[in-house]
Amino acid sequence: MERIAVRHLRKTFQLKAGQSVLSDGRRTDRVPVLSGVDLTVRRGEFVTLVGPSGSGKSVLLDVIAGLTEPTSGTTEIDGQTVTRPHPKTAYVFQQYALFPWRTALGNVEYALEVRNVPARERREKARYFLDLFGLRGFEDRFPSQLSGGMQQRVAIARALSGDPEVLLMDEPFAALDAQTRDILQSELLRIWETIGTTVVFVTHSIDEAIFLADRIVVMTARPASVKEIIPVDLPRPRPNDLRNTPDFNAYRARVWEALRDEVRKAQGDWSLASAYAH
Ligand SMILES: Nc1ncnc2c1ncn2[C@@H]1O[C@H](COP(=O)(O)OP(=O)(O)O)[C@@H](O)[C@H]1O
Ligand SMILES: [Mg+2]
Helix, strand or coil: CEEEEEEEEEEEEECCCCCCEEECCEEECEEEEEEEEEEEEECCCEEEEECCCCCCHHHHHHHHHCCCCCCEEEEEECCEECCCCCCCEEEECCCCCCCCCCCHHHHHHHHHHCCCCCHHHHHHHHHHHHHHCCCCCCCCCCHHHCCHHHHHHHHHHHHHHCCCCEEEEECCCCCCCHHHHHHHHHHHHHHHHHHCCEEEEECCCHHHHHHHCCEEEEECCCCECEEEEEECCCCCCCCHHHHHCHHHHHHHHHHHHHHHHHHHHHHCCHHHHHHHHC
């Protein structure tokens, strides 16, 4: 059964007076961002979304999250139209959106406080999720005392502690160094394999998109629609050295092939487009 159904989603931003922008050489105060996105995600599926920078990926996640209203079209979660943030949807951003005045444990507990989980259960659950991410011993540290990778682990632990049915992740590892990123990808998969949450994960790294996904959704340049969906038929659990196999390489070529023209369209510059290739 499908967990998420996005149907003919359109989003045009109406800018306020004096905020007009140049588009195709003309001044306009309407910015079309999504131009008819259709996508379904199965229960427990891990879908990654790639597309040129500025194509509307974050806007799409915001609409699925119920944070932004679409101009037309619908998003359904378990058959119910999303009109506001769904209690069973959690969101992880690129920036570690942690409260600086709360410890790691306090940050994870926060997600449970707002759900009125009793104090004792809250503490146990928060510890459980921090443990899952190897953060035992770091419970009492404040975000400023943690590395970027650890902060993002806390942010994901916090998102998962509310037992979300849908986890939306917007370039959550983009600010991390390459090694930390690879490690976090493996950790996320390991945990996802045990809890089975449905995940929609935006990235601009082709490798990350392949390594994580059951299916990769390639978006067009803005205004965005779905250009191609590429099923990733690689075995799970996925070992780190999967990235060095011929099969993985074949996916790299295939995703880049689908993405290349869109990146060119979006940036009009081949040298910038080639920056996407790694
Ligand atoms: N609130 C807003 N008002 C006007 N334009 C917006 C707003 N939010 C996003 N946009 C525009 O929508 C486009 C897509 O943005 P975004 O979804 O952030 O792209 P990305 O694919 O990089 O995540 C961009 O051109 C951005 O300027
Ligand atoms: Mg974005």
